[in-house]
Amino acid sequence: MALERLFRRRRAQGEARDIPELWTKCPKCDAQIYKKDLETNLYVCPKCSHHLRMPADRRVAMLADAGSFEEITGLKPTDPLGFVDTEPYPKRLERYQREAGRPDAIVGGRCTIGGVPSVLLVMDYAFAGGSMGSVVGEEITRGVEQAAQEGRAVVIVAVSGGARMQEAALSLMQMAKTTLALDRLWARRLPYVSILTDPTTGGVTASFAALADVILAEPGALIGFAGPRVIKQTIRQDLPEGFQRSEFLLKHGMVDQVVDRRQLKGTVAQVLKLLHPSTVNRVG
Amino acid sequence: MPLEFEKPIEELEAKIAELEGFAASSGVDLSDELQVLRERLAQLKAETFSNLSRWERVQLARAPGRPTTLDVIGSIMSDFVELSGDRTFGDDAAVVGGLARLEGQSVVVVGHQKGRDTKENIRRNFAMPHPEGYRKAMRLMDLADRFGRPFIAFIDTPGAYPGISAEERGQAWVIAQSIQRMARLRVPAIAVILGEGGSGGALAIGVGNRVLILENAWYSVISPESCAAILWRDAKEAAKAAEALKLTAPDLLSLGIVDRIIPEPDGGAHRNPAAAMAGIRQALLETLAELAHLGPEELFEDRYRRFRGLGQYQN
Incomplete structure (x- = not known):
């Protein structure tokens, strides 16, 4: 039972499928990939370059300079509304916490990126689809405020189905709260880079994720406001090929670059070094 | 067309009217009978409207004849000059706005606009804005800042439009920008939730120093129907979702998401719009007076603090 659930979960996350454990199959090209190879290749298929979903901890390791990361997150969610649908919210939270191995859908900390002092915040899809409730909103707000105080850049990796329904209007308010926090950063001329990954939709796209100085997207990521299912139901038409994918957003002017994950750290570091006030411009 | 829970009331009202007509035309004295029926009507109204479920309130918030943004502007403001267009793409009829006067004060006003009939509703896309609607709102925010006029936003939308063109x-992006633009206003900003406060599409013009709400309006991260479709896998469970979402004015006041409830006449604003308008006018004037002593930076910091404090978590 537990094993079956584990596999079902992994499949749902697009991380891996099929036994045996040491091998996995690319969901795009069906190539058999040795798992260790996939990990060293940053969860990008070595055959077709399809970007599989990457665990939040691996993202931290990929972006922060080695040994520099010092975690600042760890707030725990509550059940402010006493929300019950097919099961009580606290029950769901327990399960998500067990599955993701963290209290809520975000991990973040102080670090350097390409030597630039930064605050790095990474959302975690393994926890409730990366949904934003009070904890995610508060952690992002605190991280941004702390960066502003300490003169750090901010890098946020977004992955989210949107605002968390079980905290209803309180989740909605996190959109305003996180957006307001960015003002503190702007006031100090500190750079903020947003990285949109598969999927980023709803209230996360429509708040802090869309308001960065530089917005990068991973190839093929689903990015938008409304989810494709909702749009399909509303307009009762099939959606065009590639709709709401990173390349579509680049074409429509919504993101700065679509960047292969294997080049991501380099691009982020380059941007931070060009914009951060610690890098003084030499004249002449 | 009465709402389901209004039907017994409407039936009784019709019966009373019929008897009154009969008494007048026939000369028969029915005053005792009428007295009994009127008392029963008052009791029935009190029972129905003091025990509204959250789902029933959602229906009141959507009731035909409920005052819309333009109704409110027309009723409590004067000298309204409507301003159109986003200067980039087009004019979105789902969002209206312009310059107006409220008790001698010149203000900038914006709001979601529902239609009063099907034809108008189609033209206005059922008050579901496209990006150009929010860009129009942001233009008006710029105007309010530049001329130092208070900014008043009326919220009444099922949500921002989920369609291909809107995504393209x-x-x-524009919802995020609109939230940010409104947050940065250096003038008093007041948001009033008139009817439906559907998610980010509502919040985009909801970042006020004070957020007021009509007694039967709702405000949440998702509509009860969509929430039910996702969590219960059945949109028909909307009543359950409405309960779970705690989306009514009293719920939101206790969570600190709204600052003040504007009372509605018995049975909802659509049954006596004039009384509802008087309440909105009074609440706006009092709130403007409350904010009048704050300078531009204080207004910004006041808004920062207001939203900074929202959210519940454990250390």
């Missing part, structure tokens, strides 16, 4: 033109 960056729906998420």
Whole structure:
């Protein structure tokens, strides 16, 4: 039972499928990939370059300079509304916490990126689809405020189905709260880079994720406001090929670059070094 | 067309009217009978309207005849000059706005606009804005800042439009920008939730120093129907979702999401719009007076603090 659930979960996350454990199959090209190879290749298929979903901890390791990361997150969610649908919210939270191995859908900390002092915040899809409730909103707000105080850049990796329904209007308010926090950063001329990954939709796209100085997207990521299912139901038409994918957003002017994950750290570091006030411009 | 829970009331009202007509035309004295029926009507109204479920309130918030943004502007403001267009793409009829006067004060006003009939509703896209609607709102925010006029926003939308064109033109981006633009206002900003406060599409013009709400309006992260479709896998469970979402004015006041409830006449604003308008006018004037002593930076910091404090978590 537990094993079956584990596999079902992994499949749902697009991380891996099929036994045996040491091998996995690319969901795009069906190539058999040795798992260790996939990990060293940053969860990008070595055959077709399809970007599989990457665990939040691996993202931290990929972006922060080695040994520099010092975690600042760890707030725990509550059940402010006493929300019950097919099961009580606290029950769901327990399960998500067990599955993701963290209290809520975000991990973040102080670090350097390409030597630039930064605050790095990474959302975690393994926890409730990366949904934003009070904890995610508060952690992002605190991280941004702390960066502003300490003169750090901010890098946020977004992955989210949107605002968390079980905290209803309180989740909605996190959109305003996180957006307001960015003002503190702007006031100090500190750079903020947003990285949109598969999927980023709803209230996360429509708040802090869309308001960065530089917005990068991973190839093929689903990015938008409304989810494709909702749009399909509303307009009762099939959606065009590639709709709401990173390349579509680049074409429509919504993101700065679509960047292969294997080049991501380099691009982020380059941007931070060009914009951060610690890098003084030499004249002449 | 009465709402389901209004039917017994409407039936009784019709019966009373009929008897009154009969008494007048026939000369028969029915005053005792009428007295009994009127008392029963008062009791029935009190029972129905003091025990509204959250789902029933959602229906009141959507009731035909409920005052819309333009109704409110027309009723409590004067000298309204409507301003159109986003100067980039087009004019979105789902969002209206302009310059107006409220008790001698010149203000900038914006709001979601529902239609009063099907034809108008189609033209206004059922008050579901495209990006150009939010860009129009942001233009008006610029205007309010430049001329130092208070900014008043009326919220009444099922949500921002979920469609291909809206996504192509960056729906998420403009909602985020509108939230940010409104947050940065250096003038008093007041948001009033008139009817439906559907998610980010509502919040985009909801970042006020004070957020007021009509007694039967709702405000949440998702509509009860969509929430039910996702969590119960059945949109028909909307009543359950409405309960779970705690989306009514009293719920939101206790969570600190709204600052003040504007009372509605018995049975909802659509049964006596004039009384509802008087309440909105009074609440706006009092709130403007409350904010009048704050300078531009204080207004910004006041808004920062207001939203900074929202959210519940454990250390």
